Ligand SMILES: [Fe+2]
């Protein structure tokens with residue numbers, strides 16, 4: 001008996017489902033960053049607002065990358081429903097704390113898909129996911145650096161203004 | 177409508193899974209499956225077979241069992257963009273679900289076997 005499912009699609013139903021979940025997570029991240037950009041803008045943190053606008057755009061690109069991969073492999077990419085986006089934050093610092101939490105949860109979820117692919121010996125998808133693993137290094141690094149500014153500079157006096165000023169300068173240029 | 181009533185034994189269909197209530201056969205040549213259930217044999221390609229599975233799994237059997245309304249206990253399984261519609265009783269839905277579960281387990285098992293065989297042999 002021929003493996004008709006394999007003929008149709010390179011990825012298994014399980015991996016396809018996990019990748020679609022990831023599409024949703026990236027869409028959610030994008031929406032969260034957009035909300036953070038709005039909050040920062042409304043509260044006078046223009047550089048941070050720009051930073052989050054950029055992040056929102058990046059997350060959208062991540063979403064599309066996964067989406068197209070699913071389709072290219074013969075799967076069914078599902079356009080996600082995104083709900084429950086928090087619109088208000090209690091403090092400037094809280095925004096960055098949640099940004100880091102968000103990135104950590106994305107890294108965990110990519111690791112989870114990676115583990116599943118290893119189990120199935122789906123090396124093709126593993127290779128595809130390598131890009132995301134590397135990306136998460138940068139994403140977590142930037143989020144962590146941003147949060148560190150709060151400790152290094154301190155929030156007193158013109159502290160928040162200083163922090164906002166430096167957020168845009170955070171860059172990850174590791175050769176490793 | 178592509179419902180055909182060919183005798184399964186007479187053609188090149190391979191048994192995928194069967195229960196007392198029905199059976200699923202695969203045709204390698206046509207790259208499709210034939211589902212023999214509720215008095216008809218219907219042809220499904222992969223996309224439609226997935227939709228059938230999803231439609232059947234989506235019926236909340238427990239809720240239906242607890243329902244006390246006087247509505248007749250039938251469910252219509254309509255699969256969007258495919259040619260088949262099933263009008264089934266609750267008992268038939270349970271039977272079809274069992275058939276789908278077994279079918280997909282067997283297809284998955286076949287995938288695993290083919291993967292292992294071909295990677296070593298070729
Ligand atoms: Fe991302």
Ligand SMILES: [Fe+2]
Nearest residue numbers: 029059103139
């Ligand atoms: Fe990210």
